[in-house]
Amino acid sequence: MTTNKDIKISTFTDTNNQKIIIKRCNLDDLDGVIKVNEEELPEDYPYFFYKSILDNYPESFLIAQNSFGKIIGYIMWRVEKTPSIDSLRYVNTGHLVSIAVSQGYRKKGIAKSLLTNSMNAIKKYKIHEYVLEVRVSNYNAIKLYEQFNFKISNIKKNYYRDGENAYYMTLKAKKR
Numbered sequence: 001m002t003t004n005k006d007i008k009i010s011t012f013t014d015t016n017n018q019k020i021i022i023k024r025c026n027l028d029d030l031d032g033v034i035k036v037n038e039e040e041l042p043e044d045y046p047y048f049f050y051k052s053i054l055d056n057y058p059e060s061f062l063i064a065q066n067s068f069g070k071i072i073g074y075i076m077w078r079v080e081k082t083p084s085i086d087s088l089r090y091v092n093t094g095h096l097v098s099i100a101v102s103q104g105y106r107k108k109g110i111a112k113s114l115l116t117n118s119m120n121a122i123k124k125y126k127i128h129e130y131v132l133e134v135r136v137s138n139y140n141a142i143k144l145y146e147q148f149n150f151k152i153s154n155i156k157k158n159y160y161r162d163g164e165n166a167y168y169m170t171l172k173a174k175k176r
């Protein structure tokens with residue numbers, strides 16, 4: 001079986017001079033990813049859900065590790081066929097499933113790096129659009145997506161289990 005374990009995507013030094021590694025997620029990393037998810041987001045998923053994203057879209061399932069190898073962030077996407085925002089055609093859409101960075105590591109550019117590298121990786125599926133949902137109260141995440149030129153296309157009412165609305169944000173993928 002091939003392993004993605006050592007597929008390193010990028011290494012950078014954060015604002016505290018700590019080395020951060022961005023790399024592809026591996027099966028062994030899923031417990032660490034789930035831990036970050038459970039600590040940082042109210043939306044959690046069963047193990048098989050993460051595993052199925054990893055099996056199907058491994059290129060864009062990335063993790064961030066600190067210099068001790070601890071997982072301190074992740075991002076995962078899936079690919080869907082959806083009607084295009086500007087025509088009736090069905091196109092491949094990259095749907096951001098989840099992104100989170102551990103509290104002590106925020107505002108150091110980790111999410112930016114995870115997004116940049118994963119959006120690049122998922123292009124191999126000939127993505128026409130990137131889409132995502134974000135809580136209308138999640139100012140930090142909305143600012144992050146706006147930096148990538150995502151625009152609010154719609155509001156999904158009662159999208160979250162607690163009744164909060166979501167912004168549906170979209171971005172046309174650049175042609176290669």
Ligand SMILES: CC(C)(COP(=O)(O)OP(=O)(O)OC[C@H]1O[C@@H](n2cnc3c(N)ncnc32)[C@H](O)[C@@H]1OP(=O)(O)O)[C@@H](O)C(=O)NCCC(=O)NCCS
Nearest residue numbers: 040099100101106107108109110111112134140141143144
């Ligand atoms: C949203 C989240 C992933 C951002 O991670 P991060 O590593 O801190 O983000 P970055 O350092 O890469 O910041 C990138 C941009 O996001 C925005 N941003 C992030 N944190 C911000 C804050 N506290 N205040 C204002 N803008 C913020 C800014 O535009 C920032 O760019 P800048 O540094 O040039 O101003 C992180 O806050 C998080 O994990 N939140 C909990 C989980 C979550 O909400 N996930 C998104 C669900 S849709």
